[in-house]
Amino acid sequence: xxxxxxxxxxxxxxxxxxxxxxxxxxxxxxxxxxxxxxxxxxxxxxxxxxxxxxxxxxxxxxxxxxxxxxxxxxxxxxxxxxxxxxxxxxxxxxxxxxxxxxxxxxxxxxxxxxxxxxxxxxxxxxxxxxxxxxxxxxxxxxxxxxxxxxxxxxxxxxxxxxxxxxxxxxxxxxxxxxxxxxxxxxxxxxxxxxxxxxxxxxxxxxxxxxxxxxxxxxxxxxxxxxxxxxxxxxxxxxxxxxxxxxxxxxxxxxxxxxxxxxxxxxxxxxxxxxxxxxxxxxxxxxxxxxxxxxxxxxxxxxxxxxxxxxxxxxxxxxxxxxxxxxxxxxxxxxxxx
Amino acid sequence: xxxxxxxxxxxxxxxxxxxxxxxxxxxxxxxxxxxxxxxxxxxxxxxxxxxxxxxxxxxxxxxxxxxxxxxxxxxxxxxxxxxxxxxxxxxxxxxxxxxxxxxxxxxxxxxxxxxxxxxxxxxxxxxxxxxxxxxxxxxxxxxxxxxxxxxxxxxxxxxxxxxxxxxxxxxxxxxxxxxxxxxxxxxxxxxxxxxxxxxxxxxxxxxxxxxxxxxxxxxxxxxxxxxxxxxxxxxxxxxxxxxxxxxxxxxxxxxxxxxxxxxxxxxxxxxxxxxxxxxxxxxxxxxxxxxxxxxxxxxxxxxxxxxxxxxxxxxxxxxxxxxxxxxxxxxxxxxxx
DNA sequence: ATACGGATTGGGAGCGCTCCCACCGGAAGC
DNA sequence: GCTTCCGGTGGGAGCGCTCCCAATCCGTAT
Numbered sequence: 001x002x003x004x005x006x007x008x009x010x011x012x013x014x015x016x017x018x019x020x021x022x023x024x025x026x027x028x029x030x031x032x033x034x035x036x037x038x039x040x041x042x043x044x045x046x047x048x049x050x051x052x053x054x055x056x057x058x059x060x061x062x063x064x065x066x067x068x069x070x071x072x073x074x075x076x077x078x079x080x081x082x083x084x085x086x087x088x089x090x091x092x093x094x095x096x097x098x099x100x101x102x103x104x105x106x107x108x109x110x111x112x113x114x115x116x117x118x119x120x121x122x123x124x125x126x127x128x129x130x131x132x133x134x135x136x137x138x139x140x141x142x143x144x145x146x147x148x149x150x151x152x153x154x155x156x157x158x159x160x161x162x163x164x165x166x167x168x169x170x171x172x173x174x175x176x177x178x179x180x181x182x183x184x185x186x187x188x189x190x191x192x193x194x195x196x197x198x199x200x201x202x203x204x205x206x207x208x209x210x211x212x213x214x215x216x217x218x219x220x221x222x223x224x225x226x227x228x229x230x231x232x233x234x235x236x237x238x239x240x241x242x243x244x245x246x247x248x249x250x251x252x253x254x255x256x257x258x259x260x261x262x263x264x265x266x267x268x269x270x271x272x273x274x275x276x277x278x279x280x281x282x283x284x285x286x287x288x289x290x291x292x293x294x295x296x297x298x299x300x301x302x303x304x305x306x307x308x309x310x311x312x313x314x315x316x317x318x319x320x321x322x323x324x325x326x327x328x329x330x331x332x333x334x335x336x337x
Numbered sequence: 338x339x340x341x342x343x344x345x346x347x348x349x350x351x352x353x354x355x356x357x358x359x360x361x362x363x364x365x366x367x368x369x370x371x372x373x374x375x376x377x378x379x380x381x382x383x384x385x386x387x388x389x390x391x392x393x394x395x396x397x398x399x400x401x402x403x404x405x406x407x408x409x410x411x412x413x414x415x416x417x418x419x420x421x422x423x424x425x426x427x428x429x430x431x432x433x434x435x436x437x438x439x440x441x442x443x444x445x446x447x448x449x450x451x452x453x454x455x456x457x458x459x460x461x462x463x464x465x466x467x468x469x470x471x472x473x474x475x476x477x478x479x480x481x482x483x484x485x486x487x488x489x490x491x492x493x494x495x496x497x498x499x500x501x502x503x504x505x506x507x508x509x510x511x512x513x514x515x516x517x518x519x520x521x522x523x524x525x526x527x528x529x530x531x532x533x534x535x536x537x538x539x540x541x542x543x544x545x546x547x548x549x550x551x552x553x554x555x556x557x558x559x560x561x562x563x564x565x566x567x568x569x570x571x572x573x574x575x576x577x578x579x580x581x582x583x584x585x586x587x588x589x590x591x592x593x594x595x596x597x598x599x600x601x602x603x604x605x606x607x608x609x610x611x612x613x614x615x616x617x618x619x620x621x622x623x624x625x626x627x628x629x630x631x632x633x634x635x636x637x638x639x640x641x642x643x644x645x646x647x648x649x650x651x652x653x654x655x656x657x658x659x660x661x662x663x664x665x666x667x668x669x670x671x672x673x674x
Numbered sequence: 675a676t677a678c679g680g681a682t683t684g685g686g687a688g689c690g691c692t693c694c695c696a697c698c699g700g701a702a703g704c
Numbered sequence: 705g706c707t708t709c710c711g712g713t714g715g716g717a718g719c720g721c722t723c724c725c726a727a728t729c730c731g732t733a734t
Contacts, residue, residue, distance in 0.1 A: 009463060009487075011720055022684040027722065035682055054462040058404060059720035061395045062689050069443070082429050083623075085422045092419050095446045099455065104464075106406070107444045109432045118436065125391040126346060127441075150346075231627060260627040267629070286420075286568060290597040292604065292629035348690055359714040364692065372712055396690035399719050 010051040019047035030055060069104040070313055071128045073119050075142050076135040079111040084229070084257070085285050086302060087134070090156065093306030094132065101314040103129065110142060123149040130313045132156055132306075138199040152316035154309045158201045166316060168308045168325045172202050175298035175329030176209025179280045180252050182296070183337055184217045188250030188278055192222040194237040194262060196229045196254035203229075206254040206282060222248075227258050231287075234261025235268075242269055249277055250337065256281035256288040256297055263291045263336065278337035294334035301327050347388040356384035367392060406441040407650055408465040410456055412479050413472040416448040421566070421594070422622050423639060424471070427493065430643030431469065438651040440466065447479060460486040467650045469493055469643075475536040489653035491646045495538045503653060505645045505662045509539050512635035512666030513546025516617045517589050519633070520674055521554045525587030525615055529559040531574040531599060533566045533591035540566075543591040543619060559585075564595050568624075571598025572605075579606055586614055587674065593618035593625040593634055600628045600673065615674035631671035638664050 016026040021040050028036045029044040036044075047053070061067045072094060074082050091105070098105050106128055110119040122128060123145055130152035136143055138160040146153040146164075155167035183191050193210045196203035207224050214221040225241055227233035234253055238261065241248060253259035259281030266273050273279055273293055281288055284299035308325050315322045353363040358377050365373045366381040373381075384390070398404045409431060411419050428442070435442050443465055447456045459465060460482055470483055471493035480498070483490040492504035520528050530547045533540035544561050551558040562578055564570035571590055575598065578585060590596035596618030603610050610616055610630055618625055621636035645662050652659045 009461075012722095013720080023721085024684055024723080025682085028683095031722085037682065040682090052461075054458055056399075056720055057462055057464045058395060058398045059689090060722075062393075062399050062691090063720080063722040065689075067395060079429055079433060082432075083422065083425050085420065085425065088420050088422065088425050091444065092416055092446070095419075095444070095452075096416060096449075099449070099451055102455070104455075104459075105444045107428065107432070107442045109429070112433075112436070114436055115432075118439070118441075121391055122441075124346075124389070125394055127394045231623060257623075264627060286594075287624060287627055290568060290601060290624055290628050349692095350690080360691085361693080361714055362712085365713095368692085372710095374712065377712085393690055396719090397692075399721090400690080400692040402719075 009056070010053050012053075012055070015044065015047045015051055015053050018051060019043040065126070067127060067129050068102070069106050069128045070098055070310070070317075071106040071108050071119075071122060071131040073108045073110050073131055073133045073142070074135050075116075075133065075137065075140055076111045077137065079109050079115070081111060081135060082109050085287075086283065089285075089302035090134070090306035090309075093303035093308075094310040095306075097307045097310035097314070101310075103310075103314070116142065120145050123151065126151065129317050130154070132309045132313060136160075136200070137197070152313055154313045154316070156305060156309050160199065160201045160204065163324070166312055166322065166324060168305055168312060168327065170300040170305060170327045171329050172205035173209040173212070175282060175300065175331075176206040176252065176254070177213045178209075178329070178331050179282065179296070179298045180210045180213035181217070182331060182333070183250040183252060183278055183280055184213065184219065186250075186274075186278060186337055188337075189219060190245070190247045191219065191250040191252065192225065192241055192245060192248045193252040194227050194234055194241065194254060194258050195224040196227065196258070198224060198226055203254060210252050227254075227261075229255050229257060231257045231261040231264075234258025235265040236261070238262035238265035239269065242266075242271075251277060251279045253279060253281045256283045256285045256295055259295045259297065259336075260287050260291045263293075263295070267292075274335065274337050280337045284332050288332075288334070291336070293336045296331075296333045296335070296337040299330045299332045301329075346393070347390050349390075349392070352381065352384045352388055352390045355388060356380040402463070404464060404466050405439070406443050406465045407435055407647070407654075408443040408445050408456075408459060408468040410445045410447050410468055410470045410479070411472050412453075412470065412474065412477055413448045414474060416446050416452070418448060418472060419446050422624075423620065426622075426639035427471070427643035427646075430640035430645075431647040432643075434644045434647035434651070438647075440647075440651070453479065457482050460488065463488065466654050467491070469646045469650060473497075473537070474534070489650055491650045491653070493642060493646050497536065497538045497541065500661070503649055503659065503661060505642055505649060505664065507637040507642060507664045508666050509542035510546040510549070512619060512637065512668075513543040513589065513591070514550045515546075515666070515668050516619065516633070516635045517547045517550035518554070519668060519670070520587040520589060520615055520617055521550065521556065523587075523611075523615060523674055525674075526556060527582070527584045528556065528587040528589065529578055529582060529585045530561065530589045531564050531571055531578065531591060531595050532561040533564065533595070535561060535563055540591060543589075547589050564591075564598075566592050566594055568594045568598040568601075571595025572602040573598070575599035575602035576606065579603075579608075588614060588616045590616060590618045593620045593622045593632055596632050596634065596673075597624050597628045600630075600632070604629075611672065611674050617674045621669050625669075625671070628673070630673045633668075633670045633672070633674040636667045636669045638666075 134156035227237040281297040288295040467489035618634040625632035
């Protein structure tokens with residue numbers, strides 16, 4: 001009976017029987033393995049079509065000890081960190097690369113207590129073939145978990161501390177230096193920074209880049225004024241900066257969200273951008289284009305970051321040992337500085 | 338030997354042996370099933386701890402025919418649709434609800450040809466326990482695939498055409514009507530709309546809401562000026578609208594991205610917002626807060642949408658038959674209108 | 675003809691877990 | 705005192721697939 005939509009899912013045994021071959025042969029055909037005669041191969045393919053057979057990935061996973069899935073773990077402190085459009089772009093890139101290797105993407109938001117627990121179990125139960133790990137804070141217990149894991153782990157952005165074996169990062173120091181130099185080249189002499197969380201490596205690296213540039217120009221760096229990478233956080237920081245250092249005429253915000261917040265706070269304080277205070281950001285997310293004035297910022301290849309993480313992971317799963325990767329950034333000038 | 342980090346993953350049999358019980362008893366303990374004496378239960382728990390045992394989810398899945406995972410499928414035409422921060426918020430909500438049910442989240446971007454194919458296989462191979470399906474366009478083949486699937490499917494937003502059995506949507510018509518009425522109440526008499534893609538139900542519904550409000554006020558609705566829900570698309574549409582209907586003094590953009598684009602296009606055309614042209618959006622995403630002026634818009638509970646989809650799915654997997662849900666929207670007034 | 679090497683083939687033993695079921699002993703019911 | 709019942713227990717048969725290995729087949733070299 002030809003019935004592509006039979007009630008029950010057909011099994012490999014049924015396909016084999018239908019094709020008049022053994023299970024082994026049918027399996028070889030499905031896996032494109034050699035040692036199958038042309039005639040039997042075609043018979044199996046016909047049976048597969050007629051039965052509407054689809055291989056059961058779970059059974060395959062059990063037998064091969066490979067799940068066919070990779071996890072993207074987003075750590076952080078609060079699940080809402082994931083609302084940052086940054087991650088969406090990472091996912092677009094990672095998803096495309098995983099698709100090429102025919103791996104599925106499992107997404108884990110590990111910010112809650114329970115979420116973290118589940119990720120730990122995932123690591124230990126071999127529930128995926130490998131993981132991509134992002135948004136780690138200093139002393140995040142997941143770093144330890146990852147080290148002990150018996151599976152490949154690729155870091156997206158380095159964690160604070162010793163660099164892991166496999167990671168993909170962007171050149172945070174270089175990007176921050178370049179955009180700060182740009183600010184200075186536009187005649188700004190009192191350049192402060194709204195830095196990101198300093199318990200993240202990205203926050204620290206961008207502050208270092210800022211500091212390098214200011215010192216190299218013979219100016220005095222301001223102490224790090226920390227915010228949480230969000231728009232309201234950036235606005236609040238800008239207000240604080242204004243109150244404490246009214247002479248400031250240039251601000252490097254360590255990401256675009258905070259840059260947008262700074263622009264808003266400045267406008268609300270009656271200062272014009274860039275005439276009174278020039279503002280630059282980092283990331284080149286969509287928000288940088290809609291502020292008024294639009295933000296000069298540092299473009300980082302976010303989708304590429306995701307793509308390269310996934311490719312690196314696939315390479316490791318395939319038994320290779322790729323070298324870490326640092327992606328370049330690029331200055332994007334708009335009118336906020 | 339106490340060794341929580343033994344080379345090989347320990348199995349349930351080993352736990353059972355270590356605890357001096359049978360595999361069955363050990364299994365019952367792990368599943369919190371009855372018919373286990375207090376003494377043996379504790380022995381097993383001790384063995385689990387000493388061996389650092391973690392249950393193999395793949396084997397469990399094979400035996401129970403339940404994978405412990407749910408998929409979120411984002412259709413659309415182009416994978417970059419996922420870059421819209423809208424989805425990130427859905428995921429935050431869905432992830433939290435799935436976490437409560439101890440299900441993992443599999444994310445599938447089904448915009449590419451290959452991606453769609455993989456989703457179809459996922460449906461047919463029972464690779465997940467259920468799926469949440471979003472961003473369907475008219476005549477999307479995935480609708481058919483979903484109907485034929487032998488697993489629960491919850492739609493996020495209704496597809497064009499007959500309503501599916503299970504879905505969660507927001508009140509697009511009501512929200513669009515309300516914000517358009519607001520525009521009119523502010524004295525606007527030439528109110529146009531930059532509508533979203535009309536091959537999506539959300540695009541159509543929002544246009545209907547706009548049209549209802551305009552007609553109810555005794556004004557003449559403008560024909561739908563279609564754009565693709567993106568910022569540049571909105572800007573281009575605004576420019577076109579301005580060229581064709583210079584008398585327009587109010588615009589309902591069917592989402593905030595397009596609203597932000599409209600505001601930018603208006604500024605670049607030398608018109609002031611809201612004095613010359615008032616603009617309102619839909620979604621209440623972060624972008625609505627950073628445009629200048631910030632956008633009056635329709636708040637929709639996006640994380641709740643994700644959460645309710647996930648809860649509905651869990652309910653179905655548990656054998657229930659929940660009723661579809663339509664979430665309310667809320668007008669958020671800022672200064673763009 | 676006869677033997678030999680390689681390509682094919684099918685049987686069977688898992689992968690690690692769940693769950694049905696038969697079995698045990700003691701408390702309750704008669 | 706003897707059934708009846710039930711909590712507790714362990715054995716065993718799968719779940720659907722992969723993969724090792726022994727068996728078979730063929731063409732060809734001897």
